[in-house]
Amino acid sequence: MTAITFTPISGSFGREVHGIDIALGLDDEQLFEMTNIFVKHQFLLIRNQNITESEYAAFGRRWSGKTRIDSFTEMHLPGYDDINIIGNVGELFQDEEYRNGASFWHTDCAAEPDPDATTMLFCIHAPEADGETVLADMQSAYDDLEPNLKQQIQPLVARHCYAGAKTILGGRYDWEHTLTPVTEETARRFPPPVVRPLVRDHTITGRPGLYAPAGSIFSIDGMDQEYGDRLMAKLKAHVTQPKYCYAHQYKPGDILMWGNTSTMHFGKATQAATNERDQRLLYRISPLGLPVGLTAK
Ligand SMILES: [Fe+2]
Numbered sequence: 001m002t003a004i005t006f007t008p009i010s011g012s013f014g015r016e017v018h019g020i021d022i023a024l025g026l027d028d029e030q031l032f033e034m035t036n037i038f039v040k041h042q043f044l045l046i047r048n049q050n051i052t053e054s055e056y057a058a059f060g061r062r063w064s065g066k067t068r069i070d071s072f073t074e075m076h077l078p079g080y081d082d083i084n085i086i087g088n089v090g091e092l093f094q095d096e097e098y099r100n101g102a103s104f105w106h107t108d109c110a111a112e113p114d115p116d117a118t119t120m121l122f123c124i125h126a127p128e129a130d131g132e133t134v135l136a137d138m139q140s141a142y143d144d145l146e147p148n149l150k151q152q153i154q155p156l157v158a159r160h161c162y163a164g165a166k167t168i169l170g171g172r173y174d175w176e177h178t179l180t181p182v183t184e185e186t187a188r189r190f191p192p193p194v195v196r197p198l199v200r201d202h203t204i205t206g207r208p209g210l211y212a213p214a215g216s217i218f219s220i221d222g223m224d225q226e227y228g229d230r231l232m233a234k235l236k237a238h239v240t241q242p243k244y245c246y247a248h249q250y251k252p253g254d255i256l257m258w259g260n261t262s263t264m265h266f267g268k269a270t271q272a273a274t275n276e277r278d279q280r281l282l283y284r285i286s287p288l289g290l291p292v293g294l295t296a297k
Pocket residue numbers: 102106107108265
C-alpha cells in the first residue's frame with residue numbers, strides 16, 4: 001500500500017493528504033497517521049476521491065465512532081440520516097435560509113453537547129467561483145494575543161445557543177447571513193444553551209485556542225452585556241484577519257475535514273444554481289467527539 005504523505009496548506013494550519021483512497025478503506029496505521037496530523041494541524045484536505053455515498057458514510061462513521069444526526073431532517077441525503085446535503089442545487093436550496101445559512105462566522109456544534117466534533121465536507125459539484133469554505137485558526141490567533149488580554153479572557157466562561165435564538169455578542173458583519181429568529185415552534189429543533197470556556201486547551205495536544213468567540217455566544221458569566229459585546233467584536237476581528245484564515249475553493253472529489261475544538265468557519269454565499277457550472281453540492285458528515293485513530297494502532 002502507498003505510504004501516506006502530507007503537505008502544508010497554509011503555514012501550520014491544515015495539511016493535504018496524499019496516498020490514500022477512501023474507497024479502499026483505511027487500515028489502523030493510516031488512520032493513526034491521519035489523526036495525528038489532523039489534531040496538530042486542525043484540518044485535512046483529501047483530493048480526487050471517487051467514492052460512493054456508502055463509502056463516504058463508512059469513512060465518516062469510523063473517524064470517531066459516532067456521527068451527528070441533524071435536526072434539519074429535510075437536508076438529509078436520502079438513505080443517510082447522518083449525511084446532510086449542503087449547497088445551492090435543488091428545490092430546498094432556492095430558500096436562502098438553507099442555501100446560505102452557514103454564511104457567517106461560527107463553530108459547528110458550539111451550541112450542542114459536543115465541542116470537539118469534526119466536520120467533513122465531500123464535494124460532488126463545485127462552482128468555478130465562490131462557494132468557498134473559509135476556516136480560521138484560533139490557536140495561532142490565541143498565541144498572538146497581548147499577554148494582558150490572554151490573562152483577562154483565560155478564566156471567562158461563555159454561553160452559546162443556536163445563532164437565531166438570541167442576540168449574539170460581537171454582532172454580524174454586513175456580508176454575514178442573519179438567520180431567521182427562532183420561534184417557539186422552531187425552538188424544539190435546538191438543544192438548550194450550553195456553557196463553555198472562552199479558551200480551551202486541545203484535549204489531545206494541550207495547545208490552547210480561542211473557542212467560538214462569534215456566531216453562537218450570547219453571554220459571558222459575570223460580564224456586562226455591552227462590555228461582552230465589545231470584547232467579542234474585538235476577538236472576532238482579531239481571529240478573522242486574513243493571516244489566520246484559509247479559503248478552500250472546492251473541486252469535485254475533495255474531502256475537507258476540520259476539527260471544531262479551536263477553529264471557526266463560514267461558507268461563502270452563493271446564488272441558487274442555474275446551470276452545471278455554478279452548482280455547489282457538498283455532503284456533510286459530523287463525526288462526534290475526538291477522532292479515535294490515535295488509539296486504533
Ligand atoms: Fe458550519
